[in-house]
Amino acid sequence: MKRYNGVIERYRKYLPVSSKTPVVSLHEGNTPLIFAPKISGALGSNFKVYLKYEGLNPTGSFKDRGMTVAISKAKEQGARAVICASTGNTSASAAAFSAKGNLKCLVVIPEGAIALGKLAQALIHNARVIAIRGNFDQALKIVLEISQNYPVKLVNSINPFRIEGQKTASFEICDYLGRAPDFHCLPVGNAGNITAYWKGYKEYYCHRKIKQLPKMLGFQAKGSAPIVKGYAIKNPKTIATAIKIGNPASWKQAVSARDESKGLIKAVSDAQILSAYKFLSQKEGVFVEPASAASIAGLFMLESEGFFSNLKNKRKEIVIVCTLTGHGLKDPQIAIKSIKHPPVVEASTSTVVKTARI
Ligand code: AN7
Numbered sequence: 001m002k003r004y005n006g007v008i009e010r011y012r013k014y015l016p017v018s019s020k021t022p023v024v025s026l027h028e029g030n031t032p033l034i035f036a037p038k039i040s041g042a043l044g045s046n047f048k049v050y051l052k053y054e055g056l057n058p059t060g061s062f063k064d065r066g067m068t069v070a071i072s073k074a075k076e077q078g079a080r081a082v083i084c085a086s087t088g089n090t091s092a093s094a095a096a097f098s099a100k101g102n103l104k105c106l107v108v109i110p111e112g113a114i115a116l117g118k119l120a121q122a123l124i125h126n127a128r129v130i131a132i133r134g135n136f137d138q139a140l141k142i143v144l145e146i147s148q149n150y151p152v153k154l155v156n157s158i159n160p161f162r163i164e165g166q167k168t169a170s171f172e173i174c175d176y177l178g179r180a181p182d183f184h185c186l187p188v189g190n191a192g193n194i195t196a197y198w199k200g201y202k203e204y205y206c207h208r209k210i211k212q213l214p215k216m217l218g219f220q221a222k223g224s225a226p227i228v229k230g231y232a233i234k235n236p237k238t239i240a241t242a243i244k245i246g247n248p249a250s251w252k253q254a255v256s257a258r259d260e261s262k263g264l265i266k267a268v269s270d271a272q273i274l275s276a277y278k279f280l281s282q283k284e285g286v287f288v289e290p291a292s293a294a295s296i297a298g299l300f301m302l303e304s305e306g307f308f309s310n311l312k313n314k315r316k317e318i319v320i321v322c323t324l325t326g327h328g329l330k331d332p333q334i335a336i337k338s339i340k341h342p343p344v345v346e347a348s349t350s351t352v353v354k355t356a357r358i
Contacts, residue, residue: 004027004030005025005027006023006025006026006027006028006029006068007025007028007029007030007065007068007069007165007168008021008023008025008068008069008072008165009023009025010029010030010168011168011171014167014168014171014203015069015164015165015168016069016073016161016164017069017072017073020076021072021073021076022072022075022076022101023068023072024068024071024072024075024097024100024101025068025072025100026058026059026064026068026096026097026100027058028057028058028064028065028067028068029057029064029065029168029169029172030172031052031053031054031056031057031169031172032052032053032056033050033051033052033053033172033173033176033177033321034050034051034053034284034286035048035049035050035051036049036050036051036284036286036322038279038283038284039279039283039284039296039299039322042300042303043299043303043308043312043318043320044308044311044312044313044318045313046311046312046313046314046315046316046317046318047308047311047312047317047318047320048317048318048319048320049299049320049321049322050173050177050181050319050320050321050322051280051284051286051321051322051324052169052172052173052321052322052323052324053286053288053324054169054292054323054324054325054326055287055288055289055292055324055325055326055327055328055330056327058096059089059092059093059096059121060089060092060117060121060326060327060329060330061089061092061093061325061326061327061330062089062166062169062193062323062325062326063089063090063092063093063094063166064093064096064097065165065166065168065169066093066157066161066162066163066164066165066166066192066196067090067093067094067096067097067155067162067165068097068165069161069162069164069165070082070097070153070155070159070161070162070165071094071097071098071100071101071103071155072101072161073161074101074103074153074155075101075103077153079103079151079152079153080103080104080151081103081104081105081106081151081152081153082094082098082103082104082105082106082152082153082154082155083105083106083107083108083143083146083147083152083153083154083155084105084106084107084108084143084154084155084156085107085108085109085136085139085140085142085143085156086107086108086109086114086118086122086136086139086156087109087110087113087114087136087189087241087242087243087244087245088109088114088115088118088119088122088241088242088330089118089242089325089326089330090155090156090157091107091109091114091118091121091122091127091129092117092118092121092122092125092330094107094122094127094155095107095121095122095125095126095127096121096125098125098127099125099126104128104152105125105126105127105128106127106128106130106143106146106152107122107127107128107129107130108130108131108132108139108142108143109122109129109130109131109132109139110131110132110134110135110136110138110139111131111132111133111134112131113135113136113241113244114241115241115242115289115330115331115333115334116331116332116333117327117329117330117331117332118330118331135235135236135244135246136190136236136244136245136246137232137236137245137246137247140156140190140249143156144156144158156190156192156249157190157192157193157195157196157249157250158249158250162192162196163192163195163196163199163250164196165196166192166193166196166197166200167196167197167199167200167203168200169196169197169200169323170196170197170198170199170200170201170204171200171204171209173321174201174204174209174210175209177319177321179210179211179212179319180201180204180205180210180211180212180213180214181214181319181320181321182212182214182215182318182319182320183214183215183217183263183318183319183320183321184197184201184214184215184216184217184263184320184321184322184323185217185218185219185295185296185298185299185320185321185322185323186216186217186218186219186295186322186323186325187218187219187220187240187242187243187291187292187294187295187323187325188218188219188220188227188243188248188254188265188294189220189224189242189243189244189245189248189291190245190248190249190250191218191227191248191249191250191251191253191254192249192250193323193325194216194218194250194253194254194257194258194265195250195253195254195257197216197257197323198216198253198256198257198260198261201213201214201261213261214261214263214321215261215262215263215264216257216258216261216263217263217264217265217266217298217299217302218254218257218258218263218264218265218266218298219265219266219267219268219294219295219297219298220243220265220266220267220268220294221236221238221239221240221243221244221267221268221269221270221273221291221294222238222267222268222269222270223236223237223238223244223270224236224237224238224240224243224244224245224246225267226245226246226247226248226251227248227251227254227255227265228265228266228267232246232247233246233247234246238270238273239270239273239274239290239334240270240273240289240290240291240293240294241290241291241331242289242290242291242292242325242326243291243294266298266301266302268294268297268298268301269297272297272300272301273290273291273293273294273297274290274293274338275297275300276293276294276295276296276297276300277290277293277334277338278338278339279296279300280293280296280324281328281335286324287327287328287329287335288324288325288326288327288328289325289326289327289328289330289331289334290331290334291325291326292323292324292325292326293324295322295323295324295325296322296324299320299322343355
């Protein structure tokens with residue numbers, strides 16, 4: 001069997017790379033598509049829901065797919081340094097790929113709004129991390145300005161190579177299922193990922209790899225839902241810090257993905273996100289960070305609104321893929337906070353047995 005060497009090698013013919021591109025890879029991609037029997041069952045007997053578990057990428061999020069292409073192209077173009085603003089995962093990924101590719105990595109983050117695991121990653125991979133007294137949208141504006149005036153390459157998803165890499169997730173899903181799903185659910189923050197998935201599906205359609213396109217179902221957090229509301233949010237709020245974004249860079253592209261696919265972009269509350277977060281970990285055994293649970297929160301919300309009712313109990317199988325963008329270990333503090341703390345008892349077998357109610 002051929003060894004797996006990451007998304008550039010696997011999907012080279014669909015990507016803007018040549019034999020001269022120095023490939024920087026951490027063997028990202030090739031993530032599992034896990035069948036979710038309990039979520040499927042909640043929708044109906046003819047529904048098949050699959051989880052694209054992007055938390056299993058090398059730095060624990062989907063960002064690695066785009067970063068391998070962005071960093072490889074930055075090197076090809078002779079860059080010595082890269083820069084990004086981040087709600088956490090982009091910086092973790094940029095820092096790791098920069099370490100592998102011998103680039104300097106500058107990271108601008110909103111102070112106090114980055115999950116612990118992500119901050120640890122950026123720091124341990126030796127990025128130069130600067131926290132601003134401001135939010136992600138302000139950080140993005142700053143790094144954009146810096147990249148236009150200094151010799152540093154921007155690796156936020158405004159960089160088209162990021163989108164190119166991220167579209168490989170659609171390819172993997174279609175290759176695995178032998179078709180495109182009917183619906184694709186995913187969280188929306190800066191809106192790069194919904195843009196990338198839609199691009200990937202459309203390209204596979206043009207190459208006749210799939211016969212139909214999915215409807216894209218995007219979900220923002222209620223306190224950070226500019227696309228849903230139709231205007232930028234000055235002070236976005238949500239416990240899902242990854243998608244706490246008030247003015248998404250790929251806003252227009254996300255709207256196109258929604259409209260071209262005849263899908264939708266809706267908002268889910270923090271309570272709905274946390275409930276889906278617990279459902280995933282407790283019923284499906286899959287631990288994700290809160291932002292990722294927005295996919296499932298959105299799916300459950302649509303189900304309760306009767307969105308799927310005319311598709312229920314038909315012969316036709318309905319295939320739904322939900323992208324789970326980041327690993328639960330990214331944000332251990334949320335996990336600990338949202339469950340009961342374990343009891344502390346004396347060190348005796350009988351007490352442990354009694355307390356455990358065996
Ligand atoms: C886990 O890291 O924007 O809509 O700076 O980390 O493509 O932005 C992260 C976004 C969803 C939203 N889930 O994706 C960043 C950043 C997780 C994320 C999103 C992010 P986009």
